[in-house]
Amino acid sequence: MMNTMHSSNQDDIKYGLAGVMVDTTSVSKVMQEINSLTYRGYPVQELAQQCSFEQVAYLLWYGELPDASQLQAFGLQQRHQRDISRTLIGHLQKFPDGAHPMDSLRTAVSLLALEDADTDDNHSAASQTKALKLFARLPTIVATLFRQRHGLERIAPDPQLSYADNFFYMCFGEVPEPAVVRCFEQSMILYAEHSFNASTFTGRVVMSTESDIYSAVTAAIGALKGPLHGGANEAVMHNMLEIGCVDQVDDWLAGKLADNEKIMGFGHRVYRHGDSRVPSMKAAFLTMAKLKNDQTWAPIYSRLEQQMLQQKHIYPNLDFPAGPAYYLMGFDIDFFTPLFVMARVTGWTAHFIEQQHNNRLIRPLSAYNGKAERHLS
Numbered sequence: 001m002m003n004t005m006h007s008s009n010q011d012d013i014k015y016g017l018a019g020v021m022v023d024t025t026s027v028s029k030v031m032q033e034i035n036s037l038t039y040r041g042y043p044v045q046e047l048a049q050q051c052s053f054e055q056v057a058y059l060l061w062y063g064e065l066p067d068a069s070q071l072q073a074f075g076l077q078q079r080h081q082r083d084i085s086r087t088l089i090g091h092l093q094k095f096p097d098g099a100h101p102m103d104s105l106r107t108a109v110s111l112l113a114l115e116d117a118d119t120d121d122n123h124s125a126a127s128q129t130k131a132l133k134l135f136a137r138l139p140t141i142v143a144t145l146f147r148q149r150h151g152l153e154r155i156a157p158d159p160q161l162s163y164a165d166n167f168f169y170m171c172f173g174e175v176p177e178p179a180v181v182r183c184f185e186q187s188m189i190l191y192a193e194h195s196f197n198a199s200t201f202t203g204r205v206v207m208s209t210e211s212d213i214y215s216a217v218t219a220a221i222g223a224l225k226g227p228l229h230g231g232a233n234e235a236v237m238h239n240m241l242e243i244g245c246v247d248q249v250d251d252w253l254a255g256k257l258a259d260n261e262k263i264m265g266f267g268h269r270v271y272r273h274g275d276s277r278v279p280s281m282k283a284a285f286l287t288m289a290k291l292k293n294d295q296t297w298a299p300i301y302s303r304l305e306q307q308m309l310q311q312k313h314i315y316p317n318l319d320f321p322a323g324p325a326y327y328l329m330g331f332d333i334d335f336f337t338p339l340f341v342m343a344r345v346t347g348w349t350a351h352f353i354e355q356q357h358n359n360r361l362i363r364p365l366s367a368y369n370g371k372a373e374r375h376l377s
């Protein structure tokens with residue numbers, strides 16, 4: 001237990017690094033006092049409303065929104081790097097059927113590293129090239145795993161299609177109506193970046209040893225998988241299915257709270273009065289419910305949100321509306337966190353390049369609480 005610590009400096013410990021400021025960043029700013037978030041100075045709600053995900057990726061990497069010709073050049077680069085090798089497809093086919101797609105994706109990123117001939121990667125130009133490759137290829141890997149899960153032939157990427165249209169096409173064989181694609185694209189923008197969260201920090205630690213971007217992304221995927229971080233969007237949907245209908249919410253919640261269980265999709269380390277991204281994502285979720293004419297989840301969402309606020313004074317986080325939105329888009333639940341990876345790879349890599357520019361090895365201290373010194377007789 002934490003309070004059995006025998007150390008002169010135990011009062012200095014910040015468990016979970018809560019409230020500790022470890023570096024500067026110019027990628028994004030989380031303003032917990034006013035529930036606000038900006039990427040390179042732009043409010044995330046405005047970006048989600050008015051931009052494509054490609055524009056936001058460009059902004060996160062290069063610090064400015066692209067003009068028309070920059071966007072066109074960037075689009076061309078990205079669209080022609082989407083496909084993956086026959087060798088990688090062969091490896092994906094050999095992954096165990098029951099593997100969680102996050103484990104498969106983490107392994108696939110490691111395999112992408114083996115295929116990259118540029119091993120002189122300890123500088124930001126190489127990292128930028130690799131970041132773009134990851135951005136372009138992760139959707140192809142996720143879609144290949146998705147089709148494999150359903151026993152369907154893989155669909156190769158179509159360079160004529162936008163990032164979001166192409167992803168739906170590779171998963172489902174068709175592009176849905178534009179309103180559905182827009183909800184998805186908004187989720188990608190809202191998930192893209194969030195300062196020194198656990199997965200970004202994990203990757204920055206890896207970069208701080210002068211390691212490479214694939215290693216950092218592989219590590220970040222591992223950190224994102226857990227249910228206290230990105231894995232919560234899957235847990236939210238499992239909970240909603242378990243609850244089943246709005247009349248069951250109160251009993252379900254009472255049972256969970258009586259057992260001292262955390263309610264997934266609620267709470268946040270930084271925001272104490274609401275997550276800046278929730279209103280935009282909630283609107284996208286409600287749009288999806290309307291488009292699919294499925295009113296099962298919205299009443300459960302509202303009741304749970306209201307009861308958590310009333311009983312615990314805890315607000316929902318981005319994973320709460322994202323879970324049911326992805327479900328309504330037709331994705332399997334265990335693919336929800338891989339969708340988060342596709343988005344967050346932009347923010348991660350922007351941070352990893354920033355770490356490379358101004359690096360100092362990240363190496364905190366610990367207070368020893370083990371056996372007192374002893375000796376072999």
Ligand SMILES: CC(=O)SCCNC(=O)CCNC(=O)[C@H](O)C(C)(C)COP(=O)(O)OP(=O)(O)OC[C@H]1O[C@@H](n2cnc3c(N)ncnc32)[C@H](O)[C@@H]1OP(=O)(O)O
Pocket residue numbers: 016227228229230232261262263264265266267268269270312314317318319
């Ligand atoms: C995109 C993202 O990664 S957003 C985060 C996604 N994760 C989740 O949704 C998982 C559920 N939420 C949680 O586990 C937490 O709120 C975290 C991990 C996100 C933040 O944790 P911390 O900052 O360490 O807060 P901590 O766990 O100390 O919680 C403070 C208090 O609120 C309670 N609390 C926090 N979140 C929840 C929750 N979701 N359900 C019930 N109680 C909660 C804790 O039990 C604790 O109560 P106590 O003081 O009586 O012990």
Ligand SMILES: O=C([O-])CC(=O)C(=O)O
Pocket residue numbers: 191193194196197198268269270317318
């Ligand atoms: O910032 C955090 O701790 C978690 C989060 O919301 C994110 O990574 O999007």
